[in-house]
Structures are given as structure tokens and as C-alpha cells.
Amino acid sequence: MGPLLSLVGVHKRYSRGQREIVVLDDVSLDLCAHDFACVLGERSAGKTTLLEIAAGIRPPDFGQVHYGGRDLVALGERARGHLRRSEIACVWNRKVPTIHAVAVLDHVALPLVSGGVGRRERRRAAAEMLERVGAADYAQVAVEALSDGERTRVALAQACVRRPRMLIADEIADTLDMIERNAVLGLLREFARDGVAILLSAANAHGAAGCNRLISLSGGRLVEPDGPSGVGELIELRPRSRGSDSVR
Numbered sequence: 627m628g629p630l631l632s633l634v635g636v637h638k639r640y641s642r643g644q645r646e647i648v649v650l651d652d653v654s655l656d657l658c659a660h661d662f663a664c665v666l667g668e669r670s671a672g673k674t675t676l677l678e679i680a681a682g683i684r685p686p687d688f689g690q691v692h693y694g695g696r697d698l699v700a701l702g703e704r705a706r707g708h709l710r711r712s713e714i715a716c717v718w719n720r721k722v723p724t725i726h727a728v729a730v731l732d733h734v735a736l737p738l739v740s741g742g743v744g745r746r747e748r749r750r751a752a753a754e755m756l757e758r759v760g761a762a763d764y765a766q767v768a769v770e771a772l773s774d775g776e777r778t779r780v781a782l783a784q785a786c787v788r789r790p791r792m793l794i795a796d797e798i799a800d801t802l803d804m805i806e807r808n809a810v811l812g813l814l815r816e817f818a819r820d821g822v823a824i825l826l827s828a829a830n831a832h833g834a835a836g837c838n839r840l841i842s843l844s845g846g847r848l849v850e851p852d853g854p855s856g857v858g859e860l861i862e863l864r865p866r867s868r869g870s871d872s873v874r
């Protein structure tokens with residue numbers, strides 16, 4: 627089976643005052659079902675930008691983004707929105723849920739409302755997903771009362787309750803303590819084993835543990851060593867300069 631997601635020759639730059647920052651420079655990437663790929667890059671390397679483009683949230687300046695054989699850039703916002711409510715799930719580190727006074731169970735069930743799923747079935751599916759991510763114990767707790775690790779599990783449950791085909795996860799494990807981080811990365815591994823295509827980003831090697839593809843983003847370029855690679859090998863490959871230093 628072909629890739630679910632293909633980025634081909636993607637470029638992205640931002641203007642910063644008089645200057646332009648090249649964030650992605652001719653980036654190509656294929657992601658298939660069962661992949662658990664992690665883009666490893668230093669701060670400001672362009673990880674979020676890459677993931678937003680992969681999710682169809684931000685358009686590239688040039689290049690193609692294909693999802694499920696469809697041109698994600700050419701699709702209208704309505705169709706892209708539909709995909710994000712059905713097949714493409716995202717967890718953004720900075721947007722981990724903070725809705726006030728909503729119990730975890732209802733929060734996780736929320737994405738099913740727009741899919742027209744009845745209340746009883748929504749709650750059943752949410753409870754099942756909470757069980758799966760090890761968060762069933764706090765199903766009735768308000769989201770705002772959760773610890774960072776608990777919130778990350780809940781965010782993951784909410785993202786996966788619609789059984790997405792692709793999961794985009796932006797630095798969701800980097801700041802967690804070792805035990806929670808390994809638990810969250812283990813959950814991602816399990817979702818990938820079930821067939822979800824996962825694109826994770828991490829700013830350090832700890833946040834990438836257990837992935838089956840490790841891709842370095844530096845200077846706007848992606849580097850993925852051929853064959854099985856260790857984190858140490860990738861760190862060797864990364865140039866010293868920061869991504870944001872590649873100003874043109």
C-alpha cells in the first residue's frame with residue numbers, strides 16, 4: 627500500500643522584519659500506516675510548521691502535500707476541516723486541553739458530537755479510549771485539575787476517539803517526566819501497531835524514544851538515515867547551526 631501522506635519539495639519561509647527565515651527547504655516525506663515517525667529538531671527548527679503543513683492547517687509556499695491520494699493544498703478549507711474532524715487527528719503541545727469545568731469523559735467525547743454520534747455511544751467510546759490510555763481513573767475529574775502527564779493522556783484519548791488514520795503530535799512527550807514520557811510514547815507505539823500513521827516531533831532524543839523512524843530537521847532540511855538508526859547516529863548528523871539561522 628502507498629503512503630497515506632506525502633510531502634514533496636515543500637518550502638516554507640516567514641518574514642521577520644526585513645529578513646526572511648527559511649524554515650523548510652525542499653522537504654519531502656512519506657508517511658504510511660503503521661509508521662511511528664519522529665521529526666527531531668532543535669528549538670525553532672521548524673517542527674511545528676512541518677506538522678501544521680502535514681495536517682493541512684498551514685499551506686506551504688511551494689511543494690505538494692498529498693493525503694490519501696488527494697492534494698491537501700488544493701482541497702477547500704471545508705474539505706480539509708472535514709478530514710481533520712474524521713481522519714487526521716492532532717495533539718499540539720501548547721494546546722493541551724484547558725476547558726474549564728468539563729469532566730474528562732465529556733471532553734474526550736467532544737469530537738464525536740460533530741460526527742452525529744449519540745450521547746450514549748459517545749460516552750461509551752470515550753470511556754473505552756480512556757481505559758486504553760490508562761486514564762479511566764480520572765474520567766470524572768475536571769480537565770483543569772489534571773497534571774501535565776494526565777492531560778497529555780487525555781489529549782491523546784480525545785485525538786484518537788474518532789479512530790483517525792493519521793495522528794500528528796507536536797512535542798507531546800518532551801516535557802514530561804521519564805515515567806510519563808515513556809508511557810505516552812508507548813501508547814503512540816501501540817496506536818501505530820494498530821495501523822495509525824503517526825508523525826511526532828521532539829526537541830530532544832528522549833521525546834522520540836521508541837519510534838520506528840527517526841528523522842532529523844535542521845537548517846530546513848530533513849535527514850533520514852537509511853535503514854535502522856539510533857538516536858546517537860542522528861545527533862551526529864545534525865549540523866551545529868540552528869534551523870532559524872538559515873536566513874536568506
Ligand SMILES: Nc1ncnc2c1ncn2[C@@H]1O[C@H](COP(=O)(O)OP(=O)(O)OP(=O)(O)O)[C@@H](O)[C@H]1O
Nearest residue numbers: 640641649668669670671672673674675676829870
Ligand atoms: N507565523 C509565523 N510568522 C513568522 N515566523 C514564524 C511563524 N511561525 C513560526 N515562525 C518562526 O519560524 C521558526 C520555526 O518555528 P516552528 O514553531 O515551526 O519551530 P519549532 O521547531 O516547532 O520550534 P519549538 O521547538 O520552539 O516549538 C521560528 O523561528 C519561529 O519564530
